[in-house]
Amino acid sequence: MDFRQLERFLAVVDHGGFHRAAEVLYVAQPSLSQSIKQLERELGDALFHRVGRGVVLTEAGRELVGPARMAVHALGLAVESVEAVRGLRTGRLQITAMPSQAIAPLAEVITRFTAQYPGVRVVVRAGATVDEVVEAVRTGRTELGLLAGVELPERPGVGLHPVARQRFVVVTPAAEPFQTGARVATSDLSGLRVIAGQTGTGMRAVVDALIESGVELTIAVETEHREAILPLVLAGSGIAVLAESWREIAERAGAVVADLDPAFYLEVAYVSHEGGLGPASRAFLDMATERQ
Template structure:
C-alpha cells in the first residue's frame, strides 16, 4: 500500500467540502486530475472512499475511517515543515490557531495583531468553532494551538493539554443611552428582552442552563444569531445579551453591566497537543497569547475586575 501525500490532501479536501469540483478549485487542480488521484487511492486501498452523486460526494464507512488518519498524516507533515523553518529564524513558516467565536472578536484579534507586527513573514491561519470541535481538530493535527472555553470541572482529553489562562465573567450588554442598570440579577435579566445566540454556542448552553437551574424562562426578542450579529442587534436596541467581558473591548456603542446572584463565569484555556513538540512559530504564538492575557487583566485596566488571570506553569 503506497498512499501519496497529494492523494491524501485531495481526499481530505473532497471530504471537507463534499464536492469534487469545489475541491479541485481549492487545490488549483483540473477536476480530472483530482478524480484520478482519488481513484488511484481507492484502487490502492481496495475499496471506495466516497459515495458519488449529482449533489456531491459523501464518505463511505472506509472514508470515515481514513479521514482522521489522513488529517493526522497531513498535520504531521506540516509540523515537519514548520520545524525545518525554525532554521529561518521565524522569517517564514505558519501557525494554525483555533478559537471560539467569542474569543475571535476579543483576545485573538489582539494576539494576531501583535504577532504580525513582530513576525510578518509567518502565515497565520485561524479556525473558528466550538471548543469540542477545536479539540478534535487539534488531536487530528489540523491545528497547532487552540483557545477553548471550559466551565467547572471538565474531563481531560487524551493527547491534549489545557493551560488555564484566565477566568472571565459573563456580563450583560445593552445599547449605550438606554438607561441600563450597572448590575442585574438572573431573575431581573429573565424579564428583559434578550438577543440570544445560536444554540450551538457554548455561551448559549451555559446561559440556558443557568436560567433552567433557577426555574426561569427568559424573554427572547431575537434568537439564533452569530456573535457579530448579536452585538450589532444589541447596539440597535433590540434587546440585551449575555456575553464574555472581553467582547466589550473597543465597543463604545455597548454598555456593560455585571451579572449577580448568581454571577456566571468561564475559564479560557490554551489547548495544545502533549505528544508533539511545537514549532518555533507555534511556541512564539503561545508566548504572545500569554502576554496578551497579562496585558488585558493587568491591575488598573478596564477588565481587571471582571477578568482574573490564572497562575500558570509553562
C-alpha cells in the first residue's frame, strides 16, 4: 500500500465514481481502476460496490476512509514542511468556504496571500452549509475552512478562529418602498415574499427566526444556488436577507440594500484541522487573523 493508492481511493470516494475521479487526478481511468484493484488485493477485501456508473463503499471501504485521510494529511504536512524550506515558493493550499464569505473576507486575504507567495496555488472549494465546511476540514478533504453562522459551531476534531461579524441586510428590488442605507423594522417585512437559502445557512436561519417571531413572510423560492438570489430579487420574485458582504455587489446591480432593525448578525470564522497545519495553511491563517 502506498500514498498514491490511498490518494486515488479517496478521490473515488469524494467524487462518487471512477470517471470523475480520473478527470480530477488527470489520470487514465484504467490506470485508476488498476490502482484500486491492487489496493483491494493487498487488503484482501473489496472497497467498492459498482452500481451502474457509480460506486458505493463496502463496509471495508468505509472503515478505510478515516485512516486513509489521516495518512494523506500527514504526508501532505511532511511535503509542505520540506517546501517551506524554500520559503513557500511552491505549493498548493485548499480552502472550503461558504459562498457569502468567499466574497468577504476570503477574497481580500487571498489577494494579499498570493501577492506575498505567488508560487503557491490557492484552490477554493464550495461548502453550502456550516456542516459541509466542518466535515471537509475534519475529514482532511481540505486544509482550512471558512464558515459563518448565527452561532459558531463547537465540533470535535477542528479548531475555530473567529475573524469577523457580518450584519444581515435586506435586499429588495427598486420597486419596494425601502431606501438604500435605511433601517427597516422587521415588522415592515410582513406580507412580503422572500427568496431563501436552504436549511443550514445563516440567511435561512434569520428568515425562519423572523417567521417564528410573527413576521408574515412567505418563502417564494428556496434555492441552494446563492448566485441565483440577486437575479431573482431584481426580477421581482421577492426580497432576500443576505450577509452584508453582498451589499456592494447588490447596490451596483441596482438593488436596494437596507439594514434590519433589530439587527441580526453572522459570526465568521476559519476552521482548521486539529491534527496540524502545513506551512502554507499556517501562513494563510496567520494572515487572515492578524488584524483581529
